[in-house]
Amino acid sequence: MLRISKLTDYAVIVLAQMAKCGEGAHTACGLAEATGVAAPTVSKILKMLSRAGVVKSTRGAKGGYSLVRLPEQTSVASVIYALEGPIALTECEGERGGCEQSSSCHARGSWEVINRAVRKALESVSLADMAKVPAMAGPAEVNIPVSTLFQSRQA
Known part of the structure; x- marks a missing residue:
């Protein structure tokens, strides 16, 4: 089963x-209170996201x-x-350099297509989308034409 960590969730x-809540500064304590996530966890997350350039601190x-x-x-991908780290379902894609069988693997190309589809799906969902989705409803269906996955491969 494919899962993200609790921290990423x-x-x-x-x-x-x-x-x-819109633009403006948000405190870790205020966000913890509004979301129900423990304040130390919110602080840890915000520091990590600040280092990655997703949020800025003032x-x-x-x-x-x-x-x-x-x-x-x-x-959401960012x-x-x-x-x-890099979004990939298998070790043959990403920054780790692959597995021991990568030079003779016949499935590698197929996994690259699947990994690219997963990344494109996650890249197509924004924080604005996540903010407007009601808690019990799922996000709208995302259609990713397979032809676009092959085009990305050449870029």
């Missing part, structure tokens, strides 16, 4: 809350954290990448 919840009495880009321009 919480990060999306926190960032969706920031997207709902010091001072009116300081806090704010999104670097608009919610519509911030993909959040996952910031917290978990």
Whole structure:
């Protein structure tokens, strides 16, 4: 089963809350209260996202954290990448360099297509989308034409 970590799940919840509230600085304590995620966890997430350039921090009495880009321009993929690294279902894709069988693997090309489809799907969902999806409803269906996956391969 494909899963993201609990920390990444919480990060999306926190960032969706920031997207709902609009521009401006948000405190870790305020976000923790609004989302129900523990304050130390929210602080840890915000520090990681700040290092990755997803949010920026401002010091001072009116300081806090704010999104670097608009919610519509911030993909769920960028959040996952910031917290978990490259998005790939298998080791043959990503920055780790592959597995021991990569030179003789006949399925590698197929896995690259699948990995690219997963990344494209996650890139197509923004924080704005996550902020407007009701808690019990799923996001709208995402259609990714297979031909676009092969085009990306050549780029």
